[in-house]
Amino acid sequence: MVISICQAVVTLLWFIRVTDGMPDPAQRDLLMRQEAFRQTGGQVALTAAEQKLDAYLHHLKEREMSAAQFPPAIHFFRAKPLIQKSSIFKMLQKMPKGAALHIHSSSLVSVEWLVKNVTYRPHCYICFTWDNSVRFLFSDRQPFPRWDCFYWQLLQTLRAKIGDPTGFDNSLMQHLTLFTEDPDGEYPNQDVVWEKFEKAFIVAAGLITHAPVLRDYYYKGLGELQLDNIMYLELRSGLSRTYELDGTIHDKAWCLKTFQEVTKKFIEDHPDFLGARIIISVHRALSVSAVKAAVKEAIQLQKAFPDIVAGFDMVGRENSVGTLWYFREALSLPAEMGVTLPYFFHAGETDDEGTDVDQNLLDALLFNTTRIGHGYALAHHPLAKELSRKRNVAVELCPISNQVLKLVSDLRNHPAAVLMSEGHPMVISSDDPALFGTTGLSYDFYQAFVGIGGLKANLGTLKELAVNSIRYSSLPPHLKDTCYAMWQNKWDAFIVDHS
Numbered sequence: 063m064v065i066s067i068c069q070a071v072v073t074l075l076w077f078i079r080v081t082d083g084m085p086d087p088a089q090r091d092l093l094m095r096q097e098a099f100r101q102t103g104g105q106v107a108l109t110a111a112e113q114k115l116d117a118y119l120h121h122l123k124e125r126e127m128s129a130a131q132f133p134p135a136i137h138f139f140r141a142k143p144l145i146q147k148s149s150i151f152k153m154l155q156k157m158p159k160g161a162a163l164h165i166h167s168s169s170l171v172s173v174e175w176l177v178k179n180v181t182y183r184p185h186c187y188i189c190f191t192w193d194n195s196v197r198f199l200f201s202d203r204q205p206f207p208r209w210d211c212f213y214w215q216l217l218q219t220l221r222a223k224i225g226d227p228t229g230f231d232n233s234l235m236q237h238l239t240l241f242t243e244d245p246d247g248e249y250p251n252q253d254v255v256w257e258k259f260e261k262a263f264i265v266a267a268g269l270i271t272h273a274p275v276l277r278d279y280y281y282k283g284l285g286e287l288q289l290d291n292i293m294y295l296e297l298r299s300g301l302s303r304t305y306e307l308d309g310t311i312h313d314k315a316w317c318l319k320t321f322q323e324v325t326k327k328f329i330e331d332h333p334d335f336l337g338a339r340i341i342i343s344v345h346r347a348l349s350v351s352a353v354k355a356a357v358k359e360a361i362q363l364q365k366a367f368p369d370i371v372a373g374f375d376m377v378g379r380e381n382s383v384g385t386l387w388y389f390r391e392a393l394s395l396p397a398e399m400g401v402t403l404p405y406f407f408h409a410g411e412t413d414d415e416g417t418d419v420d421q422n423l424l425d426a427l428l429f430n431t432t433r434i435g436h437g438y439a440l441a442h443h444p445l446a447k448e449l450s451r452k453r454n455v456a457v458e459l460c461p462i463s464n465q466v467l468k469l470v471s472d473l474r475n476h477p478a479a480v481l482m483s484e485g486h487p488m489v490i491s492s493d494d495p496a497l498f499g500t501t502g503l504s505y506d507f508y509q510a511f512v513g514i515g516g517l518k519a520n521l522g523t524l525k526e527l528a529v530n531s532i533r534y535s536s537l538p539p540h541l542k543d544t545c546y547a548m549w550q551n552k553w554d555a556f557i558v559d560h561s
């Protein structure tokens with residue numbers, strides 16, 4: 063039925079007549095349906111119960127779009143309380159969203175937990191740096207001074223001396239997140255916000271890379287996702303070296319093994335969670351030879367942990383450091399060695415059109431990337447867009463990240479609106495939930511569904527985005543089938559509860 067409408071409209075397009083008088087209302091109606099057919103979810107056939115929920119969502123969306131304050135048009139830090147009150151958001155929280163395919167391990171868990179739980183553990187030292195930042199370190203003895211830290215204080219002792227522990231904890235949280243009540247004043251441009259962004263990662267590292275914390279951290283991270291009705295994760299991680307209280311250092315293999323064990327334990331405790339895999343990431347600031355070594359190491363680690371390692375990516379701000387083409391010798395290594403190392407490149411997270419960085423998108427595709435992280439610039443690259451569509455290379459859309467990192471202010475103007483209207487392969491993710499103050503994927507789904515998709519995005523759009531997260535995951539076919547079946551059961555229950 064759907065196909066026959068499509069064929070009729072395609073035929074109609076060939077014979078469309080433009081007249082000076084009143085356009086034919088039937089022809090107009092058919093053309094509008096043809097456009098809707100092309101959008102993300104446009105070809106999803108909804109059941110009667112789904113149609114009922116869809117009509118209700120449409121009504122809610124009309125109401126939110128005509129309200130005095132429209133959250134997607136406002137900076138997320140100010141829009142967050144509005145979104146939390148939204149009926150659509152509350153429904154999205156309950157909706158089974160499938161998989162989170164673009165999250166960084168250093169920003170997986172809410173900073174509140176890091177401060178209120180982790181920094182209250184014994185042996186946690188703090189140091190205030192010359193550039194108004196902090197460092198944390200767990201140690202069973204007074205740590206030695208470092209170049210960036212001359213004086214370490216035991217947090218337990220420091221807290222005992224402080225009169226306002228809540229205020230102190232809030233100040234610690236400020237070092238771990240980008241959240242502020244005045245985002246425009248505090249972050250006037252991309253350089254300033256990225257500087258704070260990179261700094262926050264360094265602050266978190268002292269806590270997260272403590273071996274016992276890392277276990278709890280992963281477990282907590284999976285829990286936060288599962289609570290938001292997500293059932294599978296692909297986590298980008300540099301597999302930083304972890305340390306014990308006595309200074310013992312663990313390598314990357316230890317980190318992967320820990321991740322594997324924690325995931326297994328989490329699935330035992332939560333059988334409706336399918337699992338998690340790692341995309342090994344290295345920073346773009348490294349030299350070509352260091353990236354070569356990292357690629358070789360990733361190949362070895364993938365061989366040793368085939369169920370856990372999904373592939374490889376390069377992270378860090380695209381604008382400031384090496385492009386993919388700059389690293390071409392390193393990135394060609396797997397092919398030269400006759401092995402497969404799937405790539406999941408961040409590419410096109412830029413608004414600098416026509417620069418070398420802007421070419422990352424095409425290069426990512428030339429290096430046969432499996433998905434594109436962000437692809438913010440993709441709408442401006444017709445050829446790259448065509449290639450990614452033909453090869454089913456999905457874009458990982460992270461709307462809140464793009465807004466907070468100052469690529470776009472009003473999310474209605476996000477270029478992904480073009481991609482959504484064309485049904486481009488796409489998944490929704492949250493990039494750095496802890497840094498942006500989001501949990502799970504519901505906030506980003508809200509922005510994509512209400513802001514970027516606008517009134518024409520419907521329940522079919524949401525359904526396709528959730529299914530896409532399984533379809534474009536790195537899971538082998540049999541696990542995709544399992545994941546899809548588990549998701550379908552959850553989806554059916556969600557529809558029953560909400561129609």
Ligand SMILES: [Zn+2]
Nearest residue numbers: 166408435493
């Ligand atoms: Zn990212």
